[in-house]
Amino acid sequence: xxATVTSITPRRPSxxxxxxxxxxxxxxxxxxxxxxxxxxxxxxLLVAILTVANRTPRLSPDFLTEFVLYALxxxxxxxxxxxxxxxxxxxxxxxxxxxxxxPFARFRAxxxxxxxxxxxxxxxxxxxxxxxxxxxxxxxxxxAPMDEILTSANQIAGDYYHERQLLVSDHSKRLAxALxxxxxxxxxxxxxxxxxxxxxxxxxxxxVEVYRVGPATGSLPGLEPVVDVAAPGLPPGYSxxxxxxxxxxxxxxxxxxxxxxxxxxxxxxxxxxxxxRSNDGRPTGxxxxxxxxTGDLAVRSRRMTQAFEDYNQLRVLKRPLAGVYLSFFLMxxxxxxVGATWMGLYLTKRITRPVQMLAxxxxxxxxxxxxxxxxxxxDDEFGSLVEAFNTMAGELAASRRKVxxxxxxxxxKHVEVEIRRRYIETILERITTGVVSVDAVGTxxxxxxxAARLLSLDRAIVGQPARAVFDRADLQxxxxxxxxxxxxxxxxxxEEIAIxxxxxxxxxxxxxxxxxxxxxxxxxxxxxxxxxxxxxxAQKVAAWREVAxxxxxxxxxxxxPIQLCAERLRRHFAxxxxxxxxxxxxxxxxxxxxxxxxxxxxxxxxxxxRMPAPRTVPTDLGQLVADTLALYKGIFSDVxxxxxxxxxxxxxxxxxxxxxxxxxxxxxxxxxxMERRGQIVVEAERDRSNLVVRLVVADNGPGIPxxxxxxxxxxxxxxxxxxxxxGLAIVRRIIAEHGGSIEVGDNVPRGTRFTIELPC
Amino acid sequence: MQPRKHEGTKKxxxxxFSCFRVFVxxxxxxxxxxRAGEPDLSVTPxxxxxxxxxxxxxxxxxxxxxxDAIQSGxxxxxxxxxxxxxxxxxxxxxxxxxxxxxxxxxxxxxTRRYQMSRTLDGRVEDARPTEDQNAVRRWMTRFExxxxxxxxxxxxxxxxxxxxRAHTRPRNAWFFWPWxxxxxxxxxKFTFLP
Numbered sequence: 001x002x003a004t005v006t007s008i009t010p011r012r013p014s015x016x017x018x019x020x021x022x023x024x025x026x027x028x029x030x031x032x033x034x035x036x037x038x039x040x041x042x043x044x045l046l047v048a049i050l051t052v053a054n055r056t057p058r059l060s061p062d063f064l065t066e067f068v069l070y071a072l073x074x075x076x077x078x079x080x081x082x083x084x085x086x087x088x089x090x091x092x093x094x095x096x097x098x099x100x101x102x103p104f105a106r107f108r109a110x111x112x113x114x115x116x117x118x119x120x121x122x123x124x125x126x127x128x129x130x131x132x133x134x135x136x137x138x139x140x141x142x143x144a145p146m147d148e149i150l151t152s153a154n155q156i157a158g159d160y161y162h163e164r165q166l167l168v169s170d171h172s173k174r175l176a177x178a179l180x181x182x183x184x185x186x187x188x189x190x191x192x193x194x195x196x197x198x199x200x201x202x203x204x205x206x207x208v209e210v211y212r213v214g215p216a217t218g219s220l221p222g223l224e225p226v227v228d229v230a231a232p233g234l235p236p237g238y239s240x241x242x243x244x245x246x247x248x249x250x251x252x253x254x255x256x257x258x259x260x261x262x263x264x265x266x267x268x269x270x271x272x273x274x275x276x277r278s279n280d281g282r283p284t285g286x287x288x289x290x291x292x293x294t295g296d297l298a299v300r301s302r303r304m305t306q307a308f309e310d311y312n313q314l315r316v317l318k319r320p321l322a323g324v325y326l327s328f329f330l331m332x333x334x335x336x337x338v339g340a341t342w343m344g345l346y347l348t349k350r351i352t353r354p355v356q357m358l359a360x361x362x363x364x365x366x367x368x369x370x371x372x373x374x375x376x377x378x379d380d381e382f383g384s385l386v387e388a389f390n391t392m393a394g395e396l397a398a399s400r401r402k403v404x405x406x407x408x409x410x411x412x413k414h415v416e417v418e419i420r421r422r423y424i425e426t427i428l429e430r431i432t433t434g435v436v437s438v439d440a441v442g443t444x445x446x447x448x449x450x451a452a453r454l455l456s457l458d459r460a461i462v463g464q465p466a467r468a469v470f471d472r473a474d475l476q477x478x479x480x481x482x483x484x485x486x487x488x489x490x491x492x493x494x495e496e497i498a499i500x501x502x503x504x505x506x507x508x509x510x511x512x513x514x515x516x517x518x519x520x521x522x523x524x525x526x527x528x529x530x531x532x533x534x535x536x537x538a539q540k541v542a543a544w545r546e547v548a549x550x551x552x553x554x555x556x557x558x559x560x561p562i563q564l565c566a567e568r569l570r571r572h573f574a575x576x577x578x579x580x581x582x583x584x585x586x587x588x589x590x591x592x593x594x595x596x597x598x599x600x601x602x603x604x605x606x607x608x609x610r611m612p613a614p615r616t617v618p619t620d621l622g623q624l625v626a627d628t629l630a631l632y633k634g635i636f637s638d639v640x641x642x643x644x645x646x647x648x649x650x651x652x653x654x655x656x657x658x659x660x661x662x663x664x665x666x667x668x669x670x671x672x673x674m675e676r677r678g679q680i681v682v683e684a685e686r687d688r689s690n691l692v693v694r695l696v697v698a699d700n701g702p703g704i705p706x707x708x709x710x711x712x713x714x715x716x717x718x719x720x721x722x723x724x725x726x727g728l729a730i731v732r733r734i735i736a737e738h739g740g741s742i743e744v745g746d747n748v749p750r751g752t753r754f755t756i757e758l759p760c
Numbered sequence: 761m762q763p764r765k766h767e768g769t770k771k772x773x774x775x776x777f778s779c780f781r782v783f784v785x786x787x788x789x790x791x792x793x794x795r796a797g798e799p800d801l802s803v804t805p806x807x808x809x810x811x812x813x814x815x816x817x818x819x820x821x822x823x824x825x826x827x828d829a830i831q832s833g834x835x836x837x838x839x840x841x842x843x844x845x846x847x848x849x850x851x852x853x854x855x856x857x858x859x860x861x862x863x864x865x866x867x868x869x870x871t872r873r874y875q876m877s878r879t880l881d882g883r884v885e886d887a888r889p890t891e892d893q894n895a896v897r898r899w900m901t902r903f904e905x906x907x908x909x910x911x912x913x914x915x916x917x918x919x920x921x922x923x924x925r926a927h928t929r930p931r932n933a934w935f936f937w938p939w940x941x942x943x944x945x946x947x948x949k950f951t952f953l954p
Contacts, residue, residue, distance in 0.1 A: 065930040154869050161870055256889060260871050305833075305870040312832030316825070317930065 042335070049328055065320045072327035079334040086341050087116075103359065104352040108345075115344035119336060127333045134325045142315050154308035157301035161270070164291055165258050169272035171205050172257075172289035176274035184212035184276065184285045189227040196229045199289075206231045206269075207290040209240070210276075211247045213283055223247055223286060234292055235266040246273045247286040267295040354382045358389055370397040434508075434529035437515075438466040438482060440522050454508060454529050456501065466525075474499050478510055478527065485512030485525045496532065504710045507533045537713075541733065544715040548605035548726075556602045559595050566591035608715065608726045614655035614737050621645070621652045621659075621684050621693060628663045629682060638677040641667065645684040652693045652760050658734045665727045666697040666754050673752065674701035692740075692757040700751040709744045799823070801946025805844075805908075805922040807953070812857070812909045814842055816924050816946060818901040826928060830867050830874075830896065837864040837929040838900045844909045846920050856920070857909030863900045880906070914952040921949040 052068065090112060097105035175196065182192050196208045207230040214222035223244070242261040250257045250273035261269040269290050276285040293301075314321070357374055364372040370393060376386045428435055434451025438444055444466050452459050455478070461469050470479030477497045485493040492513040499506045509530040515523040570588035573581050622645035632641050663682065670680050683696040704712065711717045713732040718725035735742045740758040747753040799821035806813045818838065830836045844857040865876045876899045877887040890896060914920060926944040 062930055157870055158872055162872065165871075256891075259889075301870055305868075309833030309869055312828070313834050316829045316832045316834060320930070 042339070046332070046335070049331060052328075064317065064324065069320055069324055069327065072324060072331060076327055076330050076334060079331065079338055083334060083338050083341065086338070086345075090341075090345065104348075104356060108348040108352060111348045111351075112341065112344035115340050115347070116337070119340035123333045123336050123340075127329060130329045131326055134322055134329065138318055138322045138325075142311075142318070146311065150304075150308040150311045153304040157304045161260070161268075161293075161301065164293065165260070165270050165272065168205060168270050168289050168291040169258055169274075171199060172272040172274040172287055175199065175208060175287045175289060176276045179210065179276045179285065179287055180278060182276075184210065184226050192227050193229055196227070200229045200231050203231065205289045206234055206292040209243050209247070209288045209290070210285060211244075211251075211288070212285040213251070223251060226285065231292075235263060235295075237266065238263060238269060242269070243271055243273075243288040243290065246271050247288050249273070250275055250286050250288075251283060262298070263295075265295050265299065268293045268298040354386065358385065361389065361393070365393055365396065370400050432531065434527075434531075436466075436527040436529070437524060438486075438527070439524040442466050442486075444469060445524065451527075451529055454506065454531055455499075474501075478508075478529075481510055481512045482525050482527055485514050485527075486522070502706070504706075505533070506531065507536050538736075540714065541729065544729070545608065548608050548715070552602045552606040555598060556606070559598055559602070563592055563595040566595070604726055608730055608733075611730065611733060611737075614658050614734065616653045616655050616738070618651040619654050619656045619659075620650070621654070621695070622647075622649045624656055624659060625663060625682055625684050625695070628660050629667070631664070632667065632671075636671060636676050639671055639674065640679045642679065642681045643684075644681060646686065649684045649686050649693060652758060654738055654758060655734075658738075662731045662734050662756070663695075663697070665731050669727065670697060670699035670701060670752070673704075674699055678751075686760065687757075690757075691760060693760045695756040695758065696753060697756075698747040698751060698753040700747065700749075703746055703750060704744065704752050712744060713742075799926075799944050801924055801926055801944050803922055803924050803946045803948040805920075805948050805950045806905070807911050807914070807950070810911050811907050812844055812911060812914070812922075813905040814908050814922050814924070815904045815906070816840070816842075817903070818926055818944065818946075821901050821926065821928075821944065822897045827893075829930070830865055831869075833867055833869055834930060835864055835866040836900075837862050839927055839929060840903070841925040842906065842908050843923045843925075844920060845923055846918065856913055859906070859908055861903065861906055863903075865896050865900060876900075911952065911954065914954075916952060916954050918952050919949060920952060921947050923947040 090109070094105055094109045178195055179192065182195065184192070192210060196210070199205050200208060207228065209228040210226040211223040212226050214224040216222055225240070225244075228240075238261070242259055246257065246259050257273045259271045261271060263269060269292055271288055271290050273286055273288045275283045276287055278284050354374075361372045361374055372393060373390050374386045376383050376390070428446070428448040429450075431448070432450050434454045435446065435448045436444060436451045436455075437446040442465055444462055444464055447457065447459055447462060449459075451457070455475060457469065466482060467479065470476065470482060477495070477499075481493055481495050481497070492511050494509070494511045497508045497510050499508060509532045511528045513526050513528070515526060517523050566588040569584055573584035575581075576584070625643055625645055629641050629643050632639070667680060667682070670678075674680075678700050681696075681698045683694075683698070685694050686692075687694055713728045715726050715729040717729075718727075732742055735756055735758070738758055740756060742757075743755045745753050745755065800819050801816060801821075802819065803814065803816045806815065818840075821838070826836060839860065839862045842859050842861065843855050845853045845855050847853045859881055861881075862879045863876070864878075865874050867874050872891060874890050874893070874896045875887070876890060876896060878885045878899075890899075908922065924946045926946070
């Protein structure tokens, strides 16, 4: 028997906390208990049928024709309909499955047809032969000898009873005639008894009862018992009721004046009544004569009659009885056919279902659902096949899980690498250090924003040859550095390169490093650029501060003795000749004046060298600008100083004194540059997107040539005839120590525009 | 050729038509003969003294089969279902009253006497013995003035009919299809005139 495979079940993980799901209910065909129960029920039905069939002759005709035959016919019709339905259903199913190309459809049809054919032919043959046998057997029940014997026996018994009854009737009539002259109303019944006694004594009758007509009860005349004479051999237990009833019936004129009273096994009493009439024909009484048939005789007579009746009843009920037997037979045949059909279908399903399930499961696995398993329920060949299939599916699932895990790990790594790449890209983009990478064939593969900005290159150069890009005049030193690094391949090549940029010099610390793979193969060059211009600028400022400090120290010390000496010379020659006095006076005044001037110069140097760190506090920049510009009110008549402070500038953390000095310095420079004629605009605004406060001092003077703009902030550089050249240097230093920046540019339409940005 | 063929076709058609006519006539005759031998139930309703009384007689119902069954000693019953019905055009006819009357006879082959009884709706109405087979036939097939219903439920000048269904027990049923083969139907219309 093939394996029983009930379903394709996806395997579910079974954890410790998982509640096991109830097993699916197994269908009838896969449940041996149910099958056994069904077979048991079938056997019980057959036994019941056989039992009923055995008892059929003993069943009452009404029950037989009104119930059994109906029930059997209904059962037969039901089974016939069921058989036709099952066959029709399977034929339709077969047609549909064949049209749909379902596997095993032909096989199933063939198997069912084979089993049905194997069963149908013998079953129908047996039915035909059995039916004929039943018909013949029923006909054989009724043969002529038996018919004659039973008829004769019944005739004899009936005749005997009839004769005895006629005899009793004659006796009753004779006695009635004899009693017509008797006085039934007389209380003395002896004459009547004497008249009757000889009949009883001579056993012509066994009992005689005499009634006289009494008072009427309703419309019927009444009867009163007068006397009864009984033989001693009568069985005990008989009653007068039958005789009384018969007497009353006879008195009414009924033609039915005889009756038989059955005493069971004691025998029968034959009663006959006759009306006693007076001489004028008036009924005066009734005499009932009774004869007794012994128990043996009565029983034997009854048996003979019963046998005759049974025989005739069988003949009368021959057709329903034969119908019952044929129905039994047909039922068994139909049961066999239905069973064969069902068995064929069952076997077919048992054989094809595992293979179909295997095919379906294989299709599922082919579709990628590797958790499909078949339930193994037997240890035969199909069971082994199912086990092998499940093993294969398990191994496939395990392999797939491994691949999936690897894929997940790979994807995870890819994501990490991508994150890392984006992180590095972000760093490269955000850092101020420029990075340019060139691959092994000399093509630019990467350039970050800082490099593009420092080198004034478009980022679209990625993919272009580095030689062509760095062939530009200002970038040639970098091209040479890259070429050198590519050739060296070992140590990084570092160089500080100054590149002209917008009439200024951009100082770059460039390091070119050759990239070498683990196997020594060249992978290109990476060029790192750092803008060291502010550093160099700071170095210069520091150097100038040192110079200023030394100058102040070295120059200031001799100035006081020089001034004192000049004063002594003036006082000494105050009393001298006028010519000498005037000369000394003039020389002393010149010396003192120049010394004072030198002192002022030294003080400025000293202040530049010892400028304190700013002490920043939240300050209203707009108010600070307004207060500072108020100092110029009314001083320069041809100079218009205008403030344009945005209302949202607000508080900025700064050193108010130092920033005031910056504003004054810039405004003073502007006034000087405009030769005290023109317009100065001071703007203050907050740039929230860049988190800075922008302070602009613009004039409409002659402007500053671009070549001089960088030098403006160097110490001791001045375009004024009388200037120390430290003003803008101090301005830049104050702004730098506030963490800000200062730029100079052209004002539109003319003039100069200083832009200060302070963090806020 | 054509006319001859047409003539042949006509002859064949005429012959077929004749065969069909013979078949139809034979079928009708057979039906009449079969019908003539079948039992018939004549019903006579009568509205009198505030009651609907029904007299009916089953002719040809006391067949040889029935006689054999009685003579075999089988208790044999003729059961009659009487229904007073009012016909409607649009729906099923309405049953106003119904009674079941049975006549049973049992023959004692030893005493050669028939024991007869009648019941009305299961209630024994009469019982008597007899030795006369004609009396038995009459007892079983002829009923006079069986009370079916009171006239209070009837409408004046209303059209009604009485339907009687008769069947015998035990049934001499056929194999495989025992249902109602011996059923005999009879009906009679009447107009209720109070």
